[in-house]
Amino acid sequence: MIKIDISMPKKYEIIIEKGAFNNIVKEIKEVYKGFRLAVITDENLYGLYGEQLRFSLLKESYDLKVIVIKPGESSKSFETLINIYSQLSGFLRRNDLIAAFGGGVVGDLAGFAASTYMRGVKLIQIPTTLLSQIDSSVGGKTAINLPEAKNLVGSFYHPERVIIDPLLLKSLPDKYIIDGLGEAIKYACIKDENLFNELMASKYNINENIEELIYACLNIKKEIVEKDEKDYGLRMLLNFGHTIGHAIEQYFNYAVSHGEAVCIGMYHITKNSQRVGFTKTNTVERLTALLENYNIKYNLPLSTAEIIKFIHSDKKNNSDFINLVLLKEIGNAYIQKVPLDNLYNFINVEQERL
Numbered sequence: 001m002i003k004i005d006i007s008m009p010k011k012y013e014i015i016i017e018k019g020a021f022n023n024i025v026k027e028i029k030e031v032y033k034g035f036r037l038a039v040i041t042d043e044n045l046y047g048l049y050g051e052q053l054r055f056s057l058l059k060e061s062y063d064l065k066v067i068v069i070k071p072g073e074s075s076k077s078f079e080t081l082i083n084i085y086s087q088l089s090g091f092l093r094r095n096d097l098i099a100a101f102g103g104g105v106v107g108d109l110a111g112f113a114a115s116t117y118m119r120g121v122k123l124i125q126i127p128t129t130l131l132s133q134i135d136s137s138v139g140g141k142t143a144i145n146l147p148e149a150k151n152l153v154g155s156f157y158h159p160e161r162v163i164i165d166p167l168l169l170k171s172l173p174d175k176y177i178i179d180g181l182g183e184a185i186k187y188a189c190i191k192d193e194n195l196f197n198e199l200m201a202s203k204y205n206i207n208e209n210i211e212e213l214i215y216a217c218l219n220i221k222k223e224i225v226e227k228d229e230k231d232y233g234l235r236m237l238l239n240f241g242h243t244i245g246h247a248i249e250q251y252f253n254y255a256v257s258h259g260e261a262v263c264i265g266m267y268h269i270t271k272n273s274q275r276v277g278f279t280k281t282n283t284v285e286r287l288t289a290l291l292e293n294y295n296i297k298y299n300l301p302l303s304t305a306e307i308i309k310f311i312h313s314d315k316k317n318n319s320d321f322i323n324l325v326l327l328k329e330i331g332n333a334y335i336q337k338v339p340l341d342n343l344y345n346f347i348n349v350e351q352e353r354l
């Protein structure tokens with residue numbers, strides 16, 4: 001078992017252990033002494049693990065409600081949220097617990113429900129995708145989407161514990177493993193050239209030592225979010241590739257996944273920042289070599305004008321500038337303030353590869 005202590009200032013532990021899901025009751029009991037709990041999950045996970053989860057919790061006489069949502073980004077919506085509140089009402093009380101069992105969609109949605117229902121009930125995150133195990137379950141960001149933009153309504157709300165079982169990834173379709181690897185590449189690009197080189201050398205294997213990769217990524221996330229809980233500075237580095245990435249998700253109406261979109265975003269922003277001289281020569285070539293190493297697509301046909309339109313609607317303030325995360329070189333990211341009328345230079349998504 002690997003443990004990571006998070007202090008934001010709320011303190012909680014992340015547990016990384018193959019087979020932790022089989023001991024889920026023990027893990028829950030260490031941080032929650034109550035007997036009533038609501039599990040929020042999606043249909044795919046419920047089909048795969050619902051019976052085992054129910055059996056483990058009911059055996060311990062928990063008063064249990066399992067709320068099952070439709071899989072996919074479209075569930076991060078007000079409609080689903082209201083449905084969750086209705087199912088919670090009359091069942092869950094102030095001191096009770098919500099367990100989020102799923103990927104980033106379930107984690108963000110259940111986290112927001114936990115932070116708002118009765119002004120906040122306890123929360124445990126049990127992430128089941130690689131992306132949620134290395135990123136979204138830690139750091140306290142919760143959200144739902146509005147038709148206008150992604151993650152426009154949300155909160156910062158920390159769990160009592162994050163329980164990560166890498167064995168759950170065995171049932172995750174390859175497409176989503178690739179998504180998570182895209183986020184791992186993001187961490188390597190912004191903070192850790194060693195991790196970049198290890199990924200290039202294919203050091204990590206999903207069947208063998210994936211917990212080492214999860215640990216490496218979460219340590220970077222810990223280092224960043226502990227210094228900037230509310231995302232006013234350093235934490236923005238975690239958005240490398242996301243300005244273009246979020247716009248791409250909307251452009252394709254979420255038919256392109258978050259991880260794929262972030263990879264395409266990392267490629268274009270680096271290609272452009274290298275062209276204008278803000279990024280060391282050969283950086284985008286190294287990035288594309290690593291993406292190709294994992295068969296990650298990074299160059300879909302796109303319209304720059306359309307992407308810029310989505311970026312404007314996604315912008316969460318009205319200033320004439322936008323903060324872009326750029327690489328000085330691999331392992332070293334920084335925030336560059338760019339005037340909106342110069343955005344095209346950094347967002348051009350139509351050029352061929354360098």
Ligand SMILES: NC(=O)c1ccc[n+]([C@@H]2O[C@H](COP(=O)([O-])OP(=O)(O)OC[C@H]3O[C@@H](n4cnc5c(N)ncnc54)[C@H](O)[C@@H]3O)[C@@H](O)[C@H]2O)c1
Pocket residue numbers: 042043044045048071072073076102103104105106108128129130131132135136137138139140141142151168169170171172173176179258259
């Ligand atoms: N809060 C944050 O800090 C943060 C950070 C990054 C991303 N996000 C959010 O995360 C979301 C994307 O999350 P995601 O990539 O985990 O996608 P997801 O939650 O949509 O899961 C992807 C698919 O995999 C299925 N699945 C999940 N675990 C499985 C398993 N173990 N076995 C089989 N199938 C499984 C799900 O049912 C779903 O169909 C986006 O909404 C994004 O905005 C949040």
